[in-house]
Amino acid sequence: MVPRIHFIHHSLIMPGNPVTVNLIGAGGTGSHLLESLAITNKMLIELGHPGMQVSLWDDDRINEANVAKQRFAESEVGLYKAAALINRTNRTFGTHWKAITRKFGMDYHGRPPEDARASMYVSCVDKVPIRFEIAEILGALDKSDDRANRPVYWLDTGNSQKSGQALLSTIGHVPQPAARGMRPVGHLPFITDLYREELLQAEDQDDTPSCSAVESLEKQDLFINAIIAKMASNLLWSLLRNQVTTVKGFFVNLETYRSEPILV
16 A cells, blocks of 8 residues: 655745744643643744744633643633733743634634634634534635635644544645655545544533532543643644654543554
């Protein structure tokens, strides 16, 4: 069988400006992933890359149940999650990233808001309808090459109590060069297309907010979010560093200590 491979979009090969990233969700996985993106950004800059410009979207506020398990402290209870995380990241890493304390969604006219444009999207959401809304927004964005921040990739993460996954998708088709002995793949389907039935079945799961840290462990085990965040960040790091990938995602299970790649 000829191995399948995906080459990064040409606009992200030594770009002249930082790669714009919309990180959607600042909870369990998102709070850990932001920290990993900051480290990735630092290393990219050290290698001569312009790095990343991240906007973190979340309209939720920090409560007691979020402390420690997510990347928040007692003193931050009551603050917007996105604002607390971005302020800390900017102070620690010297970045000028942006907190957007509203939901990532269509505007009042049913159109994607202008500040929703980015080259990469990373979603860390726990409600199935939000994934379908993100897919709708990404499908409606202008993907012409002559516009800044052309939408190119969507990396979605999700998890249950002790297992989870991440999946990289292309927003439209990414032109591919010829590759001897390989089969270049320019279209990586959205998770909402590839696993539509599984997502719809998962929609009935309980998603009510936890009132305490102990109660939250019944829904998500202690380190599942951090592990998914690290592995998902490595997928993005590898794509930007090597400009090519044979893996578009992974499944991980903490109960069996197994992980499986999702090949292109």
